[in-house]
Amino acid sequence: MFRQASRHLARTLRAGARPFSTDLSAAPTTDSAFVESWKKVIPNIEPPKTPSHFMQPRPPTASSIPSKITVNFVLPYASELSTKEVDMVIVPATTGQMGVLPGHVPTIAELKPGILSVHEGNDITKYFLSSGFAFIHANSVADIIAIEAVPIDHIDPSLVQKGLAEFTQKLSSATTDLEKAEAQIGVDVHSALNFALSG
Structure with a gap:
């Protein structure tokens, strides 16, 4: 039954019965084409809510840009x-x-x-x-x-160098995918720390 409903919905959408819109300024509305298609195929079950049902209107854009x-x-x-x-x-x-x-x-x-x-x-x-x-x-x-x-001034550069060396060694000796992934994360983080301290 659900397959039939999804096929019917796909045909309805391809036929252009439901216009696509990115305008989120309007209040959420019920997708009437979807509900109608659903009730034709599965009249005894309430149709599920579609994403547009849960969308809230966008907040209004300020008329002028604030200074901060x-x-x-x-x-x-x-x-x-x-x-x-x-x-x-x-x-x-x-x-x-x-x-x-x-x-x-x-x-x-x-x-x-x-x-x-x-x-x-x-x-x-x-x-x-x-x-x-x-x-x-x-x-x-x-x-x-x-x-x-x-805070960047709380980082000890010598510990960063030590950690980078340790994780580089672990990466070169890793044998499993998990060990390689964990070592690569360590190398990436310590490399970024090292770059942050030198830059």
């Missing part, structure tokens, strides 16, 4: 920054360093090991992040969630 961006920076065990208004943050996204200013386009970015820089006037605070996500909202709010983070 509000940053929330949290870890699983602590809140490093809470509603801190700053000039700019630079996050280590997997696609490269990403600078975030007030009025930035809404974005979700996966973070890789690297430096998070928080710029407030002439003051720059740097943290080393292991990984996480940055959520940039249309209202000039940036939520940065990291698995682990430490």
Whole structure:
């Protein structure tokens, strides 16, 4: 029965009965074409809710760009920054360093090991992040969630060099896929730490 409903739905969509729209400013609506198709095939079971049912309207975009961006920076065990208004943050996204200013386009970015820089006037605070996500909202709010983070001036360069040497050795002697993966993660993190301290 479910196969029949999905085939019927696919035919309906191909026929162009349901227009595609990326406009999220309207309130969520019921997908009437889907519900109608469902009830033809399975009249005794309520149709499931589609993703559009759960979508909320986008927040209104401010008429003018604020002068500061509000940053929330949290870890699983602590809140490093809470509603801190700053000039700019630079996050280590997997696609490269990403600078975030007030009025930035809404974005979700996966973070890789690297430096998070928080710029407030002439003051720059740097943290080393292991990984996480940055959520940039249309209202000039940036939520940065990291698995682990430490202020860059709390890192001991000699321990970084020692860790890099140990994980490089483990990588060269690894025999299983698990050992190789664990050693590669150690090499990547320590290499990023080493680069952060030298740069």
